[in-house]
Amino acid sequence: MFNKDITERFKGIETPFYYYDTDVLRKTLDACRDASVKHGFHVHYAMKANFNPKVIDMVQSYGFGADCVSGNEVKAAIEHGFDKGKVVFAGVGKSDKEINMALDADIFCFNVESVQELEIINDLAAAKNKTAGIAIRINPNVDAHTHHFITTGLDENKFGINTWQLNDVADMLRKCANLHFLGIHFHIGSQITDMEVYKSLCIRINEMQDWFENHGFPVKILNTGGGLGVDYHHPDTNGIADFESYFEVFSKFLHVKPGQEVHFELGRALVAQSAALISRVLYVKNGLKRNFLILDAGMTELMRPMLYQAYHEIENLTRNESTEQTIKYDVVGPICESTDCFRKDVDLPQSYRGDLIAVRTAGAYGEVMASGYNLRDHAMSVYSQ
Numbered sequence: 001m002f003n004k005d006i007t008e009r010f011k012g013i014e015t016p017f018y019y020y021d022t023d024v025l026r027k028t029l030d031a032c033r034d035a036s037v038k039h040g041f042h043v044h045y046a047m048k049a050n051f052n053p054k055v056i057d058m059v060q061s062y063g064f065g066a067d068c069v070s071g072n073e074v075k076a077a078i079e080h081g082f083d084k085g086k087v088v089f090a091g092v093g094k095s096d097k098e099i100n101m102a103l104d105a106d107i108f109c110f111n112v113e114s115v116q117e118l119e120i121i122n123d124l125a126a127a128k129n130k131t132a133g134i135a136i137r138i139n140p141n142v143d144a145h146t147h148h149f150i151t152t153g154l155d156e157n158k159f160g161i162n163t164w165q166l167n168d169v170a171d172m173l174r175k176c177a178n179l180h181f182l183g184i185h186f187h188i189g190s191q192i193t194d195m196e197v198y199k200s201l202c203i204r205i206n207e208m209q210d211w212f213e214n215h216g217f218p219v220k221i222l223n224t225g226g227g228l229g230v231d232y233h234h235p236d237t238n239g240i241a242d243f244e245s246y247f248e249v250f251s252k253f254l255h256v257k258p259g260q261e262v263h264f265e266l267g268r269a270l271v272a273q274s275a276a277l278i279s280r281v282l283y284v285k286n287g288l289k290r291n292f293l294i295l296d297a298g299m300t301e302l303m304r305p306m307l308y309q310a311y312h313e314i315e316n317l318t319r320n321e322s323t324e325q326t327i328k329y330d331v332v333g334p335i336c337e338s339t340d341c342f343r344k345d346v347d348l349p350q351s352y353r354g355d356l357i358a359v360r361t362a363g364a365y366g367e368v369m370a371s372g373y374n375l376r377d378h379a380m381s382v383y384s385q
């Protein structure tokens, strides 16, 4: 992503900013498309990971669908040219306004997360004399072995419908004339790198589809959710997520019947490596116990390290890491919170005011989770081309 000329290119650009390498994004999208097409799988892009307009335009150009979690995401997906027949709407708390908007847009499917929501969508669809395509999001109680803040498929999580409620779902579905049951949906968590987890998920999906079929509901769509993780430690040497192994697991363990479609909702794996947060060193503060590198970017630009103790590679683009002596720095932001720290004890070459610092693998859940706390400006986006 970064060669020697990059600091020259960044000269004069106000920091902090998100730098998007469109080449990395293209290579990642190519890899995902090639690996999924092989198995006839359908990929929906989880818009929440990054809705930078240039990023979604590129993703859309690959013909992927869109997985949305708000009315505004549905709207953005359609405005950016995603086929409405490939737009799905998930989320535990869809408002009436959002449901009505998605009904008006004739999206493909609502991923429904509670029995009560089934009734509400049915009533709102009936009022418009429409039929809503729905899939039931099931909480499969499968441990994703990821950070507990980004685990979603356990009984204690708020997401999806627990299996002990499936009889209520079936009763409600029989009552709802304005719902068209399409299939079942799962999403057990994010940043999952252990493929065994997906094997366990496949086993649960197979059981669940049998349950629905046995209760008189033919399952057309098996939506496995997203979650494929990326390598935050080696963004250059291992930059493309392992799409091959991921799809291979589903191809091997999922019982796909004739006429069924398998859908995936990938966010992070598609966009994470395509961006870095670029900032400058404002001050170097050598304390008695620690050395601080104070950047002009902080938790307002990239919240992941502070929220999930997430690891991101940090590089000084101005100094040559391989030849210079390294010093341990706590790399912190300017925000008035002690938690505003990207990482402690980062080995970096001796750094100076004005040096450019890259926080890597920031393309997913970076810019989209930025906040205006401390009345900060919104960081710009810069593209490689």
Ligand code: LLP
Pocket (backbone or CB within 6 Å): 046, 048, 049, 067, 090, 150, 187, 189, 190, 191, 225, 226, 227, 228, 265, 266, 267, 268, 269, 304, 308, 364, 365
């Ligand atoms: N489908 C559903 C229903 C989801 O809730 C999510 C993400 C995805 C798909 C896409 O998951 P992915 O492929 O990106 O793992 N902010 C956190 C991650 C939150 C993920 C929320 N749901 C982070 O920065 O790690």
